[in-house]
Amino acid sequence: MKTFSLMAVGIGLAGVGLATLAAPNGERWFEDITQKADLSAPHTNRSFKNPYAHIMAGYTALGASVAVGDYDGDGYEDLFVTDSKEDGKNRLYRNNGNLTFTDVAAQAGVADGNDAQNASADALWFDADNDGMLDLLVVRFGHNQLFRNIGKGRFKNVTASSGLTRYANAIAAVAFDHDKDGDTDLFIGSYFQPVNIFQPETPRFFPESFETANNGGGVTVFRNDGNFKFTDITQQTGIDLKGWTLDLGHADADNDGDEDLYVAADFGTDRFFVNDGKGVFTDHTETAIGIDTKKGMNVEWQDYDNDGLFDIYVTNITDDYMREGNFLWHNNGDLTFTDISRETGTHNTGWGWCGKFFDYDNDGWLDLYVMNGWVSGNEQSYVPDIFEMIVRPGIDFADARNWPPMGAKSLSGYQKKRLFHNERGQMFKDEAARHGLDSMRDGRGIGVADFDHDGRLDLFVTNANAAPFFYRNLLPLDHHWASFILEGKISNRLAVGTRLLITAGDRTYHRYVNGGNGFASQSSYRVHIGLATHPTIDRLEVIWPTGTRQTFENLTADRIYRLVEGSAHPVPFVVKEEKK
Amino acid sequence: MIRLLSLLLLVVAPAAFAATAEDHYQSARKALTARNYPVALDAFEAALNMEPDNIRYASEYRQAVIGAAQYDRCIAFFEKLVAVHPMASSAFLNFGFAYVDKIPAAGSITQVILANTALTYFSKSIEIKPSWIALYTRGNSYLYWPKIFGRASLGVSDLEKAYQMQKMDRVKRSYHVRVYISLGDGYWKTDDIDKARAIWQEGLAQFPDNEQLKARLAREGDALAEYIDSVLDPNKRVDTNLQEIWTNL
Numbered sequence: 001m002k003t004f005s006l007m008a009v010g011i012g013l014a015g016v017g018l019a020t021l022a023a024p025n026g027e028r029w030f031e032d033i034t035q036k037a038d039l040s041a042p043h044t045n046r047s048f049k050n051p052y053a054h055i056m057a058g059y060t061a062l063g064a065s066v067a068v069g070d071y072d073g074d075g076y077e078d079l080f081v082t083d084s085k086e087d088g089k090n091r092l093y094r095n096n097g098n099l100t101f102t103d104v105a106a107q108a109g110v111a112d113g114n115d116a117q118n119a120s121a122d123a124l125w126f127d128a129d130n131d132g133m134l135d136l137l138v139v140r141f142g143h144n145q146l147f148r149n150i151g152k153g154r155f156k157n158v159t160a161s162s163g164l165t166r167y168a169n170a171i172a173a174v175a176f177d178h179d180k181d182g183d184t185d186l187f188i189g190s191y192f193q194p195v196n197i198f199q200p201e202t203p204r205f206f207p208e209s210f211e212t213a214n215n216g217g218g219v220t221v222f223r224n225d226g227n228f229k230f231t232d233i234t235q236q237t238g239i240d241l242k243g244w245t246l247d248l249g250h251a252d253a254d255n256d257g258d259e260d261l262y263v264a265a266d267f268g269t270d271r272f273f274v275n276d277g278k279g280v281f282t283d284h285t286e287t288a289i290g291i292d293t294k295k296g297m298n299v300e301w302q303d304y305d306n307d308g309l310f311d312i313y314v315t316n317i318t319d320d321y322m323r324e325g326n327f328l329w330h331n332n333g334d335l336t337f338t339d340i341s342r343e344t345g346t347h348n349t350g351w352g353w354c355g356k357f358f359d360y361d362n363d364g365w366l367d368l369y370v371m372n373g374w375v376s377g378n379e380q381s382y383v384p385d386i387f388e389m390i391v392r393p394g395i396d397f398a399d400a401r402n403w404p405p406m407g408a409k410s411l412s413g414y415q416k417k418r419l420f421h422n423e424r425g426q427m428f429k430d431e432a433a434r435h436g437l438d439s440m441r442d443g444r445g446i447g448v449a450d451f452d453h454d455g456r457l458d459l460f461v462t463n464a465n466a467a468p469f470f471y472r473n474l475l476p477l478d479h480h481w482a483s484f485i486l487e488g489k490i491s492n493r494l495a496v497g498t499r500l501l502i503t504a505g506d507r508t509y510h511r512y513v514n515g516g517n518g519f520a521s522q523s524s525y526r527v528h529i530g531l532a533t534h535p536t537i538d539r540l541e542v543i544w545p546t547g548t549r550q551t552f553e554n555l556t557a558d559r560i561y562r563l564v565e566g567s568a569h570p571v572p573f574v575v576k577e578e579k580k
Numbered sequence: 581m582i583r584l585l586s587l588l589l590l591v592v593a594p595a596a597f598a599a600t601a602e603d604h605y606q607s608a609r610k611a612l613t614a615r616n617y618p619v620a621l622d623a624f625e626a627a628l629n630m631e632p633d634n635i636r637y638a639s640e641y642r643q644a645v646i647g648a649a650q651y652d653r654c655i656a657f658f659e660k661l662v663a664v665h666p667m668a669s670s671a672f673l674n675f676g677f678a679y680v681d682k683i684p685a686a687g688s689i690t691q692v693i694l695a696n697t698a699l700t701y702f703s704k705s706i707e708i709k710p711s712w713i714a715l716y717t718r719g720n721s722y723l724y725w726p727k728i729f730g731r732a733s734l735g736v737s738d739l740e741k742a743y744q745m746q747k748m749d750r751v752k753r754s755y756h757v758r759v760y761i762s763l764g765d766g767y768w769k770t771d772d773i774d775k776a777r778a779i780w781q782e783g784l785a786q787f788p789d790n791e792q793l794k795a796r797l798a799r800e801g802d803a804l805a806e807y808i809d810s811v812l813d814p815n816k817r818v819d820t821n822l823q824e825i826w827t828n829l
Contacts, residue, residue, distance in 0.1 A: 293687030293690070322689070323815055324688050383726070384728060387729070390689055390693060
């Protein structure tokens with residue numbers, strides 16, 4: 001049998017679930033299967049070879065990223081994982097369908113992401129040409145790489161002719177259709193200004209301020225012109241930023257049918273932009289969130305309280321010496337937000353990195369997993385060194401030579417990751433230790449997907465200068481779920497920006513397809529919904545980016561559905577090839 | 581004769597009707613009641629220019645500054661004031677407080693710079709006159725620094741001196757309870773929990789209604805740590821109103 005149906009997946013899973021209930025893990029619902037899955041290749045930070053190398057080493061523990069996507073269209077979610085050392089190979093892990101993976105990056109032509117002049121920092125799957133095959137953007141300090149998916153598991157490097165050749169110290173990218181012309185455009189965030197940090201001609205390329213730095217790389221917007229051609233239209237979009245961007249995230253903040261944008265900046269103010277529906281953005285920062293001076297690291301949008309509006313989770317730095325606290329921006333519905341991180345218990349996650357909402361127990365409430373930790377070195381702390389510099393009168397922070405070398409010292413290292421269980425949209429309770437997700441490695445990105453089609457969301461976690469983690473979700477199967485693969489016909493093919501209103505019982509859930517939100521990571525394009533005890537979705541309303549609405553009723557739970565724009569019925573999901 | 585009298589009046593009148601520091605202070609209070617911050621701040625500054633070491637004027641001036649969020653103006657004013665009056669210990673103390681008052685309105689890194697600068701002026705105040713209030717203030721300020729900076733022991737040292745001073749005082753003053761609280765916090769921060777509890781107990785014997793001492797003594801372990809961390813959170817505004825000092829002199 002070459003193919004097997006969704007029903008077969010469901011039946012197969014029942015067996016898995018029964019086995020899980022009897023498993024010795026007891027109340028622990030995640031199992032670290034990194035080794036078994038053959039995903040344990042470590043990330044290595046970039047070492048620099050320039051006069052400032054010993055200083056830069058303390059500030060470039062970045063580049064451990066993951067992007068989830070089914071690049072070969074076999075129905076199973078694959079992984080692209082970046083390394084950063086000079087001769088480090090990026091990895092394309094093909095999902096074998098049995099919770100093991102095979103690195104096929106070299107054969108696919110996407111392994112070479114690092115060299116003396118480039119360091120991989122992030123990656124993004126997107127469908128540049130709407131052909132239904134995922135293309136790949138490798139985001140780099142240096143020059144980005146654009147790989148065209150040419151089928152049969154192979155990619156062609158089309159960067160040179162793409163218009164994406166400009167030097168940038170890029171660290172984040174999202175792809176969404178900002179101008180609603182039916183394809184996804186690229187929004188790229190850069191950390192350092194566009195100076196060659198491998199061989200800087202000036203020492204003045206560090207942040208000029210710890211709180212209001214405006215000498216970073218900002219954000220660049222590339223319009224997708226089709227045929228793998230992109231044009232820099234940053235000026236036309238109204239986005240004019242020079243901050244130290246660490247992450248970007250998009251969502252329709254006001255449910256008006258277009259995608260708005262949040263930009264998280266290190267050393268300065270996060271920004272919130274509202275889309276006018278034609279791809280021009282207005283900066284609403286002051287009225288929406290106010291001016292902050294924190295160290296924004298992550299942008300994640302989801303409707304954590306199921307009130308029909310997308311909220312935002314941003315990590316900052318919270319430690320003994322710097323008590324910034326994270327932001328959980330509750331969407332007030334009028335393009336303003338209120339930070340309720342303290343009230344919900346999500347305020348302090350240490351030196352935060354990626355934070356992702358996902359419903360690990362399928363109860364219908366989005367839980368939150370948060371990475372943290374900067375550099376876990378020796379027992380000596382770098383904090384006094386850095387503060388000695390900070391309090392020096394008249395110090396020029398922009399000059400890298402003024403920054404003390406970190407050496408082997410620690411800075412906010414050995415921090416325990418946090419898994420917050422959503423207590424019905426009111427509070428979050430840390431369950432990381434219970435589920436074995438409280439690693440102390442220097443976590444960076446999180447890729448969330450149901451890698452084995454068992455209806456339970458698994459996690460791939462990247463760590464700087466260390467091996468990643470692959471956690472299999474072993475939740476007892478007493479909650480229902482559904483998953484949707486969306487396909488745009490008039491809208492962009494991956495349906496980025498499509499909103500789903502899913503009603504089961506007396507609750508309606510609001511979810512959407514995002515184009516790569518979250519620091520150093522991209523989760524599945526599929527929309528997963530936990531349905532708690534409801535075996536049926538009473539009503540599903542799909543709002544495509546074109547504005548077209550489709551409604552479906554009485555969908556059986558515990559299924560993966562394919563929804564095609566304009567098609568009258570959900571199409572049962574079918575994997576191309578049985579891989580067991 | 582009339583002409584001579586007129587001349588005399590012209591000479592005497594300005595002196596007779598020149599505003600005193602107290603006049604300016606009262607004008608400031610009046611303006612403050614009317615929430616007229618610009619006038620109030622001007623008047624407070626006029627009063628302080630005449631009496632730079634007046635702790636009451638300075639304290640109320642700073643509270644008005646907090647209300648008006650005019651932190652930089654306040655810092656600039658005290659900078660000039662201490663330059664003109666380099667031996668005014670109270671002015672230096674309040675100069676330090678002006679930096680402390682700005683901390684909650686600042687970003688986390690600026691907070692460190694402000695706190696560090698405040699310590700410089702508290703030290704100058706102590707150098708001029710090692711008063712109870714200056715020692716208590718600097719000692720307490722050290723406790724806000726994270727453990728990694730190792731400043732808690734300096735705080736304990738200052739607070740122990742303030743403690744000795746108040747023991748010599750024949751009058752039990754309400755503000756003395758602050759040293760019992762902070763010295764205990766200092767001992768706690770330097771991992772001497774027994775001494776911390778002992779000093780809090782001693783304080784409670786002296787001030788049996790004090791809720792802060794009761795709260796500390798009622799907690800142990802993580803709960804106590806959480807409580808003290810919350811008290812010493814730099815994002816929370818520290819009460820730098822010195823009214824208790826002059827009303828209990």
